[in-house]
Amino acid sequence: MAGRVRNLLNRDGRYFARLVIPKELRPYMEGKTELRTALGPDYRTALKALPGAVATLQHKIALGERRAVQAGERSITTGRYPLSPPQIAIRDYQAQLTFDEDIRANHHQYASFDVGYEEGRPFRDGYSGKLSDDQLELLVGDRIERYRTLGNHAAPKGSAEWRQIARALCVSSYEALARRGERNEGDFTGSPSHPVLTITQPAEDEREPVSLKGLLADYLNERAADGKGREARKRWSPVFANLSKFIGHDDARRLTKQNVLEWKDANLKVLASKTVSDVYLTSVRTVLKWAVNNDRLETNVAENVRIKVSKKQRSREQGFTTDEAVAILKLARDYQPKHSDNPRTREAPQTTAAKRWSPILCAHTGARIAEITQLRKQDFRYEKNIPVVRIAPDAGSVKAGNYRDVPLHQQLVDLGFMEFVDDAPDGPLFYPASKKKVGSLPARTVAGRVSEWLQAQKVIPEGVSPSHGWRHRFKTVGREVGIADRTLDAIQGHAGRTAGDAYGDVTIAAKASAIGQMPRYEY
Known part of the structure; x- marks a missing residue:
């Protein structure tokens, strides 16, 4: 699939050149957050006009920066990284070729754009010295201003240095046009011939590093x-x-x-x-x-570096079968740690509780294992006599980023889980409490221990995840008994499939009704 062209925006079939205005400059640019230039509905025409339109927008942002400097709100040291006019031309030439390559790599139509004689004529006139200062400003003034804002020069318009820079940028543009025409014919070996670009040594990049x-x-x-x-x-x-x-x-x-x-x-x-x-x-x-x-870098060099990952071939269903689920739940219900007289090798009571309750909780809630092992005593409550667990980001980690309330299945209550919660001390249920802010790491460590334990007991079939096997099964069984997908998504923390799913709420009562339809496990 073709990549996105930087600074090209498509809105309802019409194209625009677009640049985001840095936050600190917005008060000096009428409060705008971005600048746009309409490029019309034709993609080929828009693509061809994009570089010039972006340059014009960059010039407007540079003017906004100048107003900020005059107001004393933004400090920029002009001439801090001085370059000679030929060195500026080399940088500009390389930037134009990089831009050409980025578009060419993603959009095959670009190579069919002709590069005509008349397109290069203004630049020939510019570097030959035929153009006035005003004409040069219209032609390359935006780029002169850009290199000024980068600190590469401090030349005022009309000065000898300013004209040297303008003429040098005409050279870089003319040579870049020549390379574009050659590349359209499949020749990527071309190099500049003008001495401004061939004799001068490029400057070392003296800009401050960005970590x-x-x-x-x-x-x-x-x-x-x-x-x-x-x-x-x-x-x-x-x-x-x-x-x-x-x-x-x-x-x-x-x-x-x-x-x-x-x-x-x-x-x-x-x-x-x-x-x-x-x-x-x-x-x-x-x-x-x-x-x-955020204007910290000019380009994203990793934008088009990708890997095509093939989907794994499955030889069975993703969730546990009923027999597999019953075997795991029975093992969890009856679990007893090995006796040890050595405190160093003795299993912590929270780990024992995690091995007993977390598989059962996963089976009856469809939650992720780390969402279960991070639960705290204060995450449980009764609402209209319905036991409810709140799975929330402040307990550790929730993939979707939002809390959700999940009513508990009656079988969990019958097994004595709420008594376990009532008897537990305040804080985490499945790992020791700590005053340090450690995020989700302890919960993930416990989740890993539970997974390793189950796999060591040979109850996890090949091709099924010890934790996600419950999420797949919960969704499968829920559909079998006729629970709406939106309700299942709300219980499990899955994103809605359509914009309409974001409207209205799936209440605790609706979830409790759905949970009540889920069958008990006989073991």
Whole structure:
């Protein structure tokens, strides 16, 4: 599938060039959050007009930045990273070729756009010296201003240096047009011929580095302000440490697409392709996209680095059969830990409780195992004589991010679970309480112990997850007895399938009625 073209927006069949305005500049740009330029309904025309439209929008943002500087609200040191006019031209030439490659890699129509003589004529006139300052400003003024805001020069319009930069940018544009025409014919070997680009040595990138780990921390802090990202912090931090170690530095500005490709291939040798795709590449792609949207980076080099993960072939149903479920539940109900006189080897009472109750709770609620092992005494209550458990993010981790109330099946009550809750001390039911804020780690550790124990007892069939097998079974049995999918989703914490599912609420009474339809396990 073709990738998304950066800065190109499609709204109801019409195309726009779009740039997000940095938050600190919005008061100086009439409070707007973004800028758009209409490019019309034709995709080919829009794609061809996009670079120029984006450049114009960048110029408007640069003017907003200038107003902010004049108001004393935004400090930028012009000329902080000085480049000569030829060095600016080299950077501009390389940026245009990179933009060309990104579009060409994702949209085959782009290669059919002709590059005509008249398209390059203004740039030839520009670098030959035929154009006035005003004409040069119309032609390349937006880019002159962009390199000024980057700190590469401080030349005022009309000065000799300003004209040198303008003429150099005309060279870079003309040469980039020539490469585009060559590439349309399948020739990617072309190189510039003008001495402005061939004689001058490119400047070293002297901009301050942008820490990869720092970007991750800032992204997660923004998510945390909205009450999200707790699991991402734990799972993604080792990923970014791994990436920094692999490339030998922590500077996101120096990260290249080739770096990401090589890192991906190296990890595929030691990790499952799904892990590399869903955790490693997804985390880097997400954070770099955030950095681009927040003007911390110019490009997301990981945007198009992906892995096609084949679905596993199944040889049986995903959930437990009735006989398999009964065997597990009987084992859990009758579980007794091995006796030990040594306190160091003796099983903690919370672990014993987890092995007994968590499989039974999973069977009757369809919840995830970590959602069960993180439960606390205060998460249970009675509502109109109905025992209810609240599965909430503040207890540890909830995948969907929202709380949900689940009425308890009468069989759980008959087994004495509510008496177990009443007799338990305040705090977590299945691991020792701690004053430290440790998130979901203890609950996941206990969940892992329960899974290992069940697998060691040889009651988990091959091809079925010890915990997710209950979620699949709960949904299957619920459908068999005629419970609506929306009600099952509300009980299990699954997202709705349509926009209409977000309207109205599935009440505790409705859930209790559904739970009451679920059959008892005979064991």
